[in-house]
Amino acid sequence: MTGESLAQKIIAMASGKEHVEPGELVWVKVNTLMIHDIAIAGVVEIFKKEFGDNAKIWDRNKVVLIPDHFAYTKDDMANNNIRIMREFAHHQGVEHFYDLSTKMARGVCHIALPECGYTRPGEILVGTDSHTTMAGAFGTFAIGVGNTDAAYILGTGEILLKVPQSIKVIFEGVLPSYLQAKDLILKVIGDLTVGGGAYCSIEFSGPVIENLSAEERMTICNMAAECGAKSGIMVPNKAAINYVKNRTNINFGVILPDTNAVYIKTLVYDVTEMEPVVALPHSPDNLVSISEVPDIKIDRVYLGSCTGGKFDDFMAVANILKGKKVLVETYAVPATREIIEKLINEKIDGESIFGILSNAGVFISLEPCCAACFGGTDDTFGRANKAMNILSTTNRNFLGRMGHKEAKIFLASPYTAAVSALTGHITSPTTFMDKI
Amino acid sequence: MKVCDLAGPTFVVKNNIDTDQILPGKYIKINPASYEGYKELGLVAMSGLPDCYPPFASNKSGKTIYKIIIAGNNFGCGSSREQAPIALGAAGIKVVIAESFARIFYRNCITSGELIPLEIKECLWQKVETGLDAQIKFDKKKIIIPALSREIEFSSLGPMIEIVEAGGLFSYAKKIGRI
Numbered sequence: 001m002t003g004e005s006l007a008q009k010i011i012a013m014a015s016g017k018e019h020v021e022p023g024e025l026v027w028v029k030v031n032t033l034m035i036h037d038i039a040i041a042g043v044v045e046i047f048k049k050e051f052g053d054n055a056k057i058w059d060r061n062k063v064v065l066i067p068d069h070f071a072y073t074k075d076d077m078a079n080n081n082i083r084i085m086r087e088f089a090h091h092q093g094v095e096h097f098y099d100l101s102t103k104m105a106r107g108v109c110h111i112a113l114p115e116c117g118y119t120r121p122g123e124i125l126v127g128t129d130s131h132t133t134m135a136g137a138f139g140t141f142a143i144g145v146g147n148t149d150a151a152y153i154l155g156t157g158e159i160l161l162k163v164p165q166s167i168k169v170i171f172e173g174v175l176p177s178y179l180q181a182k183d184l185i186l187k188v189i190g191d192l193t194v195g196g197g198a199y200c201s202i203e204f205s206g207p208v209i210e211n212l213s214a215e216e217r218m219t220i221c222n223m224a225a226e227c228g229a230k231s232g233i234m235v236p237n238k239a240a241i242n243y244v245k246n247r248t249n250i251n252f253g254v255i256l257p258d259t260n261a262v263y264i265k266t267l268v269y270d271v272t273e274m275e276p277v278v279a280l281p282h283s284p285d286n287l288v289s290i291s292e293v294p295d296i297k298i299d300r301v302y303l304g305s306c307t308g309g310k311f312d313d314f315m316a317v318a319n320i321l322k323g324k325k326v327l328v329e330t331y332a333v334p335a336t337r338e339i340i341e342k343l344i345n346e347k348i349d350g351e352s353i354f355g356i357l358s359n360a361g362v363f364i365s366l367e368p369c370c371a372a373c374f375g376g377t378d379d380t381f382g383r384a385n386k387a388m389n390i391l392s393t394t395n396r397n398f399l400g401r402m403g404h405k406e407a408k409i410f411l412a413s414p415y416t417a418a419v420s421a422l423t424g425h426i427t428s429p430t431t432f433m434d435k436i
Numbered sequence: 437m438k439v440c441d442l443a444g445p446t447f448v449v450k451n452n453i454d455t456d457q458i459l460p461g462k463y464i465k466i467n468p469a470s471y472e473g474y475k476e477l478g479l480v481a482m483s484g485l486p487d488c489y490p491p492f493a494s495n496k497s498g499k500t501i502y503k504i505i506i507a508g509n510n511f512g513c514g515s516s517r518e519q520a521p522i523a524l525g526a527a528g529i530k531v532v533i534a535e536s537f538a539r540i541f542y543r544n545c546i547t548s549g550e551l552i553p554l555e556i557k558e559c560l561w562q563k564v565e566t567g568l569d570a571q572i573k574f575d576k577k578k579i580i581i582p583a584l585s586r587e588i589e590f591s592s593l594g595p596m597i598e599i600v601e602a603g604g605l606f607s608y609a610k611k612i613g614r615i
Binding site for chain 1: 452454456457460461462464465466467468469470473484486487509510513514515516517518519521536537538539540543544547548595604605606609614615
């Protein structure tokens with residue numbers, strides 16, 4: 001019998017089998033199901049149709065409801081979805097409901113999930129969003145699904161899964177000061193392409209991954225989705241384990257892949273000499289090294305989303321913007337309320353991160369949500385409502401993604417975004433970083 | 437239940453058509469499971485495509501004259517929004533033929549029962565134009581393009597065929613006695 005990858009091992013456990021093979025279809029027990037506002041109406045409708053108007057969900061303690069996409073808008077239909085979520089939570093007795101304008105409010109689901117202790121190692125987490133893969137940073141097998149699958153899980157606690165093949169990505173060497181997790185994952189996407197990880201679980205490892213902070217690891221697993229992967233996953237390191245332990249009392253065990261596990265592909269990177277990278281419009285795999293980027297004037301810098309709206313991301317930006325003024329309009333959307341509080345409380349040389357960004361001229365939203373990352377309604381903070389060049393720390397730069405079809409989106413790390421905000425052109429952080 | 441053969445005009449697109457092109461983000465507030473939402477999704481299906489493509493669906497009826505989409509690699513990449521395959525189905529598309537599909541889109545097509553995703557091994561989208569007729573013979577696993585005098589084999593749906601034949605995940609689960 002061949003060894004099992006991390007994904008295989010977790011799926012085998014959750015399906016009650018000794019061993020599972022890639023390609024096999026298995027029924028798997030789900031530990032946590034997350035549903036957000038853009039899926040809730042469809043999910044509830046399917047659930048009622050299939051299980052009955054008065055049916056109860058399989059386990060009200062395992063369902064997490066988070067409004068985050070159309071969270072702060074005047075749009076009636078968008079707000080109605082949140083009303084449906086409210087009614088459903090009330091009717092079903094779901095307490096893990098992070099409703100807006102209540103003390104429970106959090107923000108972007110993929111950051112709220114770890115903050116509230118749902119991303120436990122070795123478990124199965126299913127969410128109605130493609131970037132659910134983010135929880136893989138904690139050793140959770142985490143996948144995105146559509147409404148029908150979510151409605152099925154609501155009623156049964158199960159999902160029919162095809163066991164994925166695994167791709168191994170190893171990062172070795174010494175991480176230069178100017179390089180961030182965003183550069184690493186963009187590099188992988190550039191090499192694998194946007195379809196190159198389809199149906200696979202990407203397992204990240206190596207000394208660089210071992211030493212990354214929990215939030216930087218999350219950036220990498222988040223964007224495994226951009227390769228089309230089913231999941232991005234890592235054996236949790238100390239930082240990840242401590243993060244989870246501080247957020248939950250539920251016990252968990254750390255699972256390791258077998259040493260003789262089979263990987264269909266292995267990519268090895270030495271990061272020591274690696275350059276920052278930029279994804280040009282209109283695909284995350286349209287990648288160039290920063291030294292090869294032509295001179296591109298930017299009209300806006302956008303800092304936010306699950307990928308780029310974490311505390312570490314703003315800390316990186318603040319390190320560069322401290323005592324300076326941005327030259328182009330710069331929008332920042334912290335992913336959660338907890339991150340906003342941390343930005344206010346944490347300081348660099350006596351000045352809060354919030355103060356540094358604000359004094360540098362950054363427009364900071366106090367409404368944590370997905371905002372302009374996916375476009376949203378016309379009244380969305382930071383949305384591209386006309387043709388423009390945007391340098392963004394988000395995860396996708398598809399045509400029309402942030403609103404206007406003629407807007408061009410360039411994806412880069414928080415460092416690159418911050419330095420470019422100061423110069424008005426896409427600029428490498430490499431020389432800049434030596435000065436701070 | 438066997439899947440019925442079908443024939444009709446095709447709409448042709450290239451590689452990596454993402455879910456933002458199939459259904460832009462501002463429309464994902466629409467509930468695809470409601471009668472009104474379903475109808476509305478047909479109106480805006482494929483509205484994120486660049487302007488070089490011909491119009492997809494009528495902006496009055498929300499219906500398209502096409503029955504089949506022919507695409508390149510990685511069709512449906514990006515978001516997990518089930519509104520994307522539903523929008524295509526609501527407009528009247530029955531089958532998407534592609535060299536490959538993005539995972540969640542493929543899964544959503546099958547679990548919702550809205551579309552049948554068929555994979556082929558050749559770069560058909562570069563050899564045909566929007567408007568050409570195609571016929572699909574499910575029993576023979578063949579796609580026939582009369583204008584090219586070609587018969588193209590599509591890959592087996594594998595174990596997914598049972599869900600497709602049942603008409604979606606819930607029908608399948610009932611059929612096998614799981615729920």
